[in-house]
Amino acid sequence: MPNKKRRRKEERPKIHPKNKYSDNPPDFALLASLYPSFKPFVFYSREGRPKIDWTDFNATRELTRVLLLHDHGLDWWIPDGQLCPTVPNRSNYIHWIEDLLSSDIIPKTNRNGDNVRGFDIGTGANCIYPLIGAFLLGWSFVASDVTDVALEWAERNVKNNQHVSELIEIRKVKCSQNTLTPEGLNNAESCSEEGEGLPSSSFHMPESEDKRYHGPPILVDVVRDGEKFDFCMCNPPFFESIEEAGLNPKTSCGGTHEEMVCPGGEKAFITRIIEDSVMLKQSFRWYTSMVGRKVNLKFLIAKLREVGVAIVKTTEFVQGQTCRWGLAWSFVPPTKKIISPHATEKSILSFMLEGLQRQFGAIQVLQSVESFFHAAGASCKLNASTFTVDITASTDHCNVLLNNEVKHHDEVASCSNVLEASPPNLCFRISVFQQIPGTLLIKGSIQHRDSPLSVKTYSAKCKLADVGKGYSIILLNNPTVGGGTEK
Numbered sequence: 116m117p118n119k120k121r122r123r124k125e126e127r128p129k130i131h132p133k134n135k136y137s138d139n140p141p142d143f144a145l146l147a148s149l150y151p152s153f154k155p156f157v158f159y160s161r162e163g164r165p166k167i168d169w170t171d172f173n174a175t176r177e178l179t180r181v182l183l184l185h186d187h188g189l190d191w192w193i194p195d196g197q198l199c200p201t202v203p204n205r206s207n208y209i210h211w212i213e214d215l216l217s218s219d220i221i222p223k224t225n226r227n228g229d230n231v232r233g234f235d236i237g238t239g240a241n242c243i244y245p246l247i248g249a250f251l252l253g254w255s256f257v258a259s260d261v262t263d264v265a266l267e268w269a270e271r272n273v274k275n276n277q278h279v280s281e282l283i284e285i286r287k288v289k290c291s292q293n294t295l296t297p298e299g300l301n302n303a304e305s306c307s308e309e310g311e312g313l314p315s316s317s318f319h320m321p322e323s324e325d326k327r328y329h330g331p332p333i334l335v336d337v338v339r340d341g342e343k344f345d346f347c348m349c350n351p352p353f354f355e356s357i358e359e360a361g362l363n364p365k366t367s368c369g370g371t372h373e374e375m376v377c378p379g380g381e382k383a384f385i386t387r388i389i390e391d392s393v394m395l396k397q398s399f400r401w402y403t404s405m406v407g408r409k410v411n412l413k414f415l416i417a418k419l420r421e422v423g424v425a426i427v428k429t430t431e432f433v434q435g436q437t438c439r440w441g442l443a444w445s446f447v448p449p450t451k452k453i454i455s456p457h458a459t460e461k462s463i464l465s466f467m468l469e470g471l472q473r474q475f476g477a478i479q480v481l482q483s484v485e486s487f488f489h490a491a492g493a494s495c496k497l498n499a500s501t502f503t504v505d506i507t508a509s510t511d512h513c514n515v516l517l518n519n520e521v522k523h524h525d526e527v528a529s530c531s532n533v534l535e536a537s538p539p540n541l542c543f544r545i546s547v548f549q550q551i552p553g554t555l556l557i558k559g560s561i562q563h564r565d566s567p568l569s570v571k572t573y574s575a576k577c578k579l580a581d582v583g584k585g586y587s588i589i590l591l592n593n594p595t596v597g598g599g600t601e602k
């Protein structure tokens with residue numbers, strides 16, 4: 116039996132297939148022979164394999180420099196101690212966004228010939244995403260940051276590369292007196308009167324009990340009126356404190372306090388991006404961010420459901436020994452039903468009953484269910500003594516129901532954005548229980564008529580959600596699928 120650890124490693128997603136380095140990892144020996152400045156950093160293992168010391172910042176920076184030069188024609192540099200990106204890893208995120216944009220999950224609005232336009236939140240001194248996105252895919256970018264050193268070096272890295280410089284705008288995030296509000300920090304020193312400059316001192320905030328984001332604006336107040344973007348991306352400051360950031364003994368990619376730390380960590384930072392996205396809605400077709408911790412990913416997905424996004428997608432990035440996640444969401448209504456690959460066996464049917472009043476009793480709910488399915492042509496049998504309705508629906512009836520439901524996406528998107536095609540001749544029972552006066556519990560069980568011998572009653576969960584106009588009843592045999600999360 117294969118050992119668990121090895122199996123887990125083998126199951127890990129590989130480098131993105133479109134990544135330049137997926138079939139040809141960087142050849143240190145070749146690079147050393149071509150670039151004398153890189154040569155001193157390369158040594159050979161006993162087996163003769165060329166290596167570099169990943170704990171040496173100068174070695175990792177020189178590797179990034181030569182990879183950007185050799186494979187991308189980019190002239191690049193960062194000052195000592197700034198966060199040094201690894202080119203193959205950062206390219207994975209770009210290619211994932213490329214996949215999102217080319218998919219038909221949401222309607223394509225980009226007319227032929229239009230440039231894809233992205234927004235890199237916190238581009239850093241290295242400005243890595245705009246540089247490789249512009250070089251590899253011809254995308255244009257607005258790249259924001261808050262620190263003077265990041266803005267100065269990002270600008271330099273752009274200006275030194277004329278083949279992409281037209282495509283990248285470096286945008287300073289102006290510190291607004293209203294939004295930079297950690298108590299005791301919003302003082303004259305942390306923000307100049309003109310809102311210019313954001314000295315790093317403003318980030319050296321004491322540990323606060325309050326885990327909400329209190330930093331400078333992220334999207335709202337940085338994105339200008341009427342601006343539209345195909346996506347935003349972000350490698351957020353992951354940590355809550357520099358101690359937490361610690362030092363990975365195996366690598367040295369640098370990273371200053373400003374780059375790595377924000378009060379509340381990535382959870383607070385990305386939560387703010389989500390809140391901003393609620394304000395900006397379809398100004399971006401896709402909102403995306405890297406997430407460093409799985410526990411935060413779960414929290415953020417729940418937050419996205421809460422705010423009612425139309426779709427959520429996640430992916431896993433391999434970063435050497437560690438794993439990171441990509442989180443993407445959109446407010447653009449999806450083009451089509453999304454069938455989650457890991458849930459194809461499951462039967463999920465979502466429908467909305469309009470016009471139900473809160474004070475309605477069980478019988479009225481059952482009658483509404485009955486007339487709803489009748490209207491779609493399905494046959495229904497209401498049993499007033501057992502408080503159930505048995506429904507038999509053909510594929511056509513299900514299609515009518517599902518098509519009707521798509522129209523309600525805007526209203527009930529957070530719950531019913533994943534509509535999975537029901538099997539033909541679907542039989543199910545809706546039961547209403549009045550447990551205590553004023554509280555109805557609605558349950559659904561789905562059975563396949565085609566296989567009566569192996570009648571499988573799904574432990575379907577029904578959710579009764581107030582959506583303003585009426586109630587949405589969602590039959591889910593796995594509620595976590597209902598949020599549209601997909602790997």
Ligand SMILES: C[S@@+](CC[C@H](N)C(=O)[O-])C[C@H]1O[C@@H](n2cnc3c(N)ncnc32)[C@H](O)[C@@H]1O
Pocket residue numbers: 198199200236237238239240241242243244259260261262265288330331332333350351352353373374375
């Ligand atoms: C982890 S670094 C990422 C740098 C670069 N994108 C990369 O992937 O290597 C996070 C960056 O976000 C910047 N930052 C922090 N708060 C920000 C804000 N409100 N708006 C824009 N950038 C911010 C930091 O200055 C830092 O450069």
